[in-house]
């Protein structure tokens with residue numbers, strides 16, 4: 718997979734070259750290009766924004782600059798264009814799974830009040846364009862959202878996670894939140910590891926873990942429980 722990010726703050730994307738993701742890039746499992754939008758300005762002030770038509774607060778990012786940048790970065794290769802925005806469709810684990818199958822993702826990071834809508838409209842004429850939100854809060858720009866989405870996608874690529882099973886078993890893959898996890902020591906500050914986890918009884922352990930996941934999901938994310946298909950819960954599960 719190739720990932721390109723266009724932004725006025727390239728330094729914000731430096732964490733993508735650290736740790737697990739950095740190793741995936743070095744191993745050639747994913748290619749990453751980060752591009753400074755201002756490289757496609759032609760004025761001495763390198764202006765990337767202008768006042769909004771119709772008035773209102775803040776500034777809007779200019780379509781011409783974005784058009785030149787995206788044309789240059791996209792070239793002729795097909796790609797999915799992703800624009801992080803608070804006004805977007807929710808980015809979920811299902812989105813990450815779907816995008817993990819893409820050959821190429823290009824992220825356009827907005828700042829100010831966002832990017833002139835015609836940029837999305839123009840590119841949507843020739844490629845899939847997703848305006849996505851990572852949550853109901855407003856950031857100062859799209860870069861942090863890109864860090865989140867790139868990590869969620871790249872960790873699903875073959876060879877990236879040391880233990881690929883965990884990509885299937887982590888939260889949301891079975892529709893429930895992950896339950897509590899424990900490691901040594903067995904007692905820490907007067908708090909003990911639940912006995913069942915040390916019992917060696919794998920059926921009991923699996924049941925206990927599912928019960929904790931159901932309990933946590935019911936308490937913290939009842940919306941996820943409501944969204945579960947009927948067959949996903951057995952009779953014992955329905956106690957929650």
Ligand SMILES: NCc1ccc(-c2ccccc2)nc1
Pocket residue numbers: 801802803826827828829830831849850851852853854855856857858859862
């Ligand atoms: N859903 C999180 C999110 C994503 C992007 C932005 C944003 C803010 C300002 C300009 C451009 C994008 N805010 C929140």
